[in-house]
Amino acid sequence: MTWQDTDVPALRRTAERRRQLGRFGTYTAAILFAFFAAFPFSWALISMFKQSNDLYVKDNNPFWFNEAPTLEHLRLLFLETNYLTFIGNTLVVGLAVTLITLALALPAAYALARLRLRWGERMGIAIFLVYLIPPTLLFIPMTRVITNLGLQESLLSLILVYPTITIPISSWLLMGFFKGIPMDLEEQAMVDGHSRIGAIGRVVLPLMFPGIVAVVVFAFTLSAHEFIYALAFNKSSAVKTIATGVPTELVRGDVFFWQSLQGAVILIAVPIALVFNAFLDRFISGFTMGAVKG
């Protein structure tokens, strides 16, 4: 083995340079992505503390506090608007919808994952097809149905209807998680004397905890994001959620209370993002299971 035609130190230098370039590239890309993702939010974060006589001057440096920062807009937000009501409504709806989703999607997902059904494969496709019929298609007849049921202007209208959005995707997610649990465990429990339902409750559900958490987060998120049904069903302020309340209520005529508006957004977006960031790795593993085995 001869190296006589190769300049080894030069090779080493080139390799090191490539490595450094790679790291530089990674950092640059990371910074660029972070910047563009967060830019509107950063602007919102600054604006919410700016005094109006600073913010509404066209030629002022927008990124600098030319006047002292103020909490006035937050005060307005919390004390003079229904912001807290919106948050409360969103939480109530989210909780109720999550419970309903789990109650319906868990058994369905189990059946699809475990019980060998003749129509199992087709059911999976059917779930996907339901997903293709979005609220933006159904909202007009749905509004009439809600009105005829007398549920307009109520949180119940949302609680009743939101699971149509959450159940398909939750079933799909849970299916993936169920398939990840070996059948041996249930079979062992059944051999030990439990009925199938007993086996599920004792053995499978505890192991499904991460999957259930993922669904809880998803269901809550989807409920909090939902816009069109909320806008169509509930026009009165007391029953709005944050998704519809914030964009519509912080406007008087043509005047936008921008600082309070941006504050309203930041106070919701940041905590949610913190939670998601903390659980990101769990989500990925759940997603991989659904995609690979589903």
Place this chain on the structure above:
Amino acid sequence: MAVVEVRDLSKHFGDVVAVDGVDLRSEEGEFLVLLGPSGCGKTTLLRMIAGLEQPTEGEILLGGEDVIGLPPRARRIAMVFQSYALYPHMTVANNIAFPLKAQGMDPGERSAKVQWAAELFGIERLLHRRPRQLSGGERQRVALARALVREPTVFLLDEPLSNLDAKLRAAARDDLMEFQRRIGITTIYVTHDQVEAMGMGDRIAVMNHGKVRQLGTPEEVYHHPADVFVAQFLGSPPMNLLEATNFLFGFRPEQFLPEGIAEDEGDRVPFTFHVNRIEYLGSERYLYGHVREHDETKIIAMLPATVTLPLAVDQDHKFSVARDQIRFFDRDQGHKIPAQTLNL
């Protein structure tokens, strides 16, 4: 100058020491096996030689040149992985051509080389297939062809036979050995299977806990193990080990013979062997039991089928071992002790 040499090589993963100050020199054209249980550091060692892992300390020299800091592709090595790592979305031909494309070789020369490598392994008719359409043995050949096509100076293999069916394994092993002999390329082969190691290696480096416990020919490591670990890792069933007053001594099951059967009359040490259980395995008989004065230690004797002497269970029998076949080990450290230093 050795083709592959590592000096005082170590790798730490945080607190875990995977490879602990290993020194190794390979000889030209030899088939060197790194043998050990999982977690012993053999794969980490191989990966460092390949350049896939960076050492914490020590030197790696390929062809006399220090290669630390060089990426794998600059080291003139080729590697075959446990899963063969064939690119699933490419045809066999493109798999083999891939390293040549990376070198910037022109298409004409490339296809000639691919053809040459394919012929070397008899896989020309598979060139347009995809990996998922191939059997385990065929995949191994494609992996070898892809490795060889770059004409490397060192060949690194990471347990390539462990994913194959037991039946295929023997044939694949034969293939591998035949090709290595033909090409004469220096090869380092990682395995946990001591039968494989014994059958394939010119020399075996037996490893445990990141250290090389012994480096030697199969004959050396089997008949003159450097310590208790090597003694018991090689050989199936493992060496029988008994405690004496302040040392350990051992002998292999096939060396433990009934009185009168042993061919040579030389100096033999007698034992009273109480047999508890016998397994008839066709070509061999395994006798499980214990010897007098060492009631707690389980002893195994292995008799070939040619020895037809009837031996009854739950009875004492007179057995013996040739004195020069007994091996002695230090009680606390486990390393071997020459027989002369003990007064027996």
Place this chain on the structure above:
Amino acid sequence: MTTAARKRYLSDNPRFLAALFMSPAVIYIIALVGFPFVLAIVYAFTDISTGNPELDFVGLETFRRVLADPVFREALWNTFWFAVIANLLVVVLATALAEVLIKDFKGKWLVRFLVLLPWVAPVSLATITWLWTLDSIFSPIDWVLRELGLITENMYWLGRPGSAMASVVAVQTWRIVPLAAVIVMAGLIAIPGEINDAVAVDGAGSWRKRFQVTIPLLAPIIAVAVLFGVILTISDMSVVYVLTRGGPTHSTQVLSTWAFIKGIEGGALGQGAAVALFLLPVLIGITAVVLRLARRREVL
């Protein structure tokens, strides 16, 4: 088995359990998706409105009125093209972002947090931050451009058709990239480590590796991400509604906002339903194309 025994072990019978487990969800979906879906189709064949709430069958008249409206054609066109362009951008950006997030570097947690914000914030709220960022008078982007001397007058991002459309596409891309990146990340993790090792040993540089090995192996996962992205873009109403209400002069109108404006705000329920029904062919069409493309690159 006797009938008595069959009854006692009912809770073990798989077919019974399957029916029991699936029926709540199935019944619910049929009632609250299937039934309204049928109703939507029915509405489109009537002239139902808030002023005339009876289901009077009018044949294709409602469809004719809807299709004759030039705004409808604009909305259909926009719905399709916004989705296509936004998701092409998403594919490229998300793949790049996934590669970054896979690596280890200082500050990764912070970068991940910032990069997730556009996706996890409720859509309408995230859009509000853009509404303010693109404000016609006080946009900080305009301020920077003015300070740099690149412009003298503000850009009126949302007030001009061209930049308004670009803004809608930008916001959709911006909010979907995080989700797509997470999906692609899952795909990257699933590539066996030994394949990456083989690429290193075979001597491929990072660009060759990216285009000849990694991306082909990621193709099915990228298809999933695109599918989600397309469905999310087409079936979304909040971004356009909050950002532009479909303006200026309907240049950013999409089927969902137009259906809302016609049906709920305008009260013409039949027309609104008809407009919304056109979402289905667009959705199915693009889905079918993506799935076919994904199937062609059959891997593994």
